[in-house]
Amino acid sequence: MDQPQPHTEHASQVGELDHPGARDLLATQTLTRLAYTGPDGFPRVIPIGFHWTGDHIIVCTAPSSPKARAMAGRPHVALTIDTDQGTPGRFLSVRGEAAIEIVDGVPDEYLAASTKKMDDEQARQFEAAVRSMYQQMARITIQPQWARYYDFGAGRVPGFLLKLAQGNPEG
Numbered sequence: 702m703d704q705p706q707p708h709t710e711h712a713s714q715v716g717e718l719d720h721p722g723a724r725d726l727l728a729t730q731t732l733t734r735l736a737y738t739g740p741d742g743f744p745r746v747i748p749i750g751f752h753w754t755g756d757h758i759i760v761c762t763a764p765s766s767p768k769a770r771a772m773a774g775r776p777h778v779a780l781t782i783d784t785d786q787g788t789p790g791r792f793l794s795v796r797g798e799a800a801i802e803i804v805d806g807v808p809d810e811y812l813a814a815s816t817k818k819m820d821d822e823q824a825r826q827f828e829a830a831v832r833s834m835y836q837q838m839a840r841i842t843i844q845p846q847w848a849r850y851y852d853f854g855a856g857r858v859p860g861f862l863l864k865l866a867q868g869n870p871e872g
Contacts, residue, residue, distance in 0.1 A: 715848045722857075723793045723850035726782045727753040731817050735760060736779040737799070739771050750814035751782070758795065758843040761811035764803050769839040772799045778843060790853030797845045807831050808840045 717723055733751045736744055747768060752759045758780065762769055772778065776799045783792035811831070816824040851857050858866075 715845045717793075717848045717850045718795075718845060720850045722791060722852050722855075723848070726784070726791065726793050726850075727758075729817070730782050730784070731814070733758070733760070733780045733782045735768070737768060737772050738775040738777070739767070740774070745771070750811070750817075751780075752810040752814040754810070758797070758845065759808070759810040759814070760841045760843070761808050761814070761838045762841065763835070764837055764839045766839065769801055769841065772841060773801050776800065780843070790851070792851055794849045794851070795843075795845050796847040797843045800842045800844070802840045802842070803837055804840050805837055807835050808838055810840065811838060 718727070731750055732748045734746050735749050735751075736746045739745045745768070749760050749762070749768075777796070778799050779794070779796045781792055781794050807828070812824075812828055815831070816827055819827060849859075851859065
């Protein structure tokens with residue numbers, strides 16, 4: 702096992718998006734858990750499909766959805782992407798700012814996100830169904846401003862846990 706490595710707020714703000722483990726999660730996982738602030742000031746967390754462009758995380762939804770309305774007024778968001786099977790303890794945590802654009806039809810990013818694990822026939826059927834349902838969609842582009850990749854099995858743990866494991870709970 703690799704030597705545990707602490708991760709602190711002072712590390713590169715988004716550089717960890719380039720870590721091979723982070724890139725793997727961005728490419729292979731179908732869902733993120735997206736956190737945003739609702740109109741009542743309370744946090745919300747929802748599972749949602751996502752697409753990674755290499756620079757931005759894209760999620761799409763109906764323009765009338767509560768999340769689209771909430772993020773239009775409060776664009777700061779957080780999300781986590783983790784493994785859905787196999788290797789526990791690997792996850793990517795991201796904070797960023799959301800920009801919403803209402804587009805006609807179904808964005809390519811929505812189809813890419815939704816069909817990651819479908820075969821060609823399933824993807825064709827899904828695309829036909831959503832194109833008949835949505836005349837417009839909200840394309841939400843998240844600009845990462847901070848990111849951390851953790852892999853507990855490889856010793857990539859938060860700094861406070863490393864200090865605790867080393868017998869220094871106060872840091």
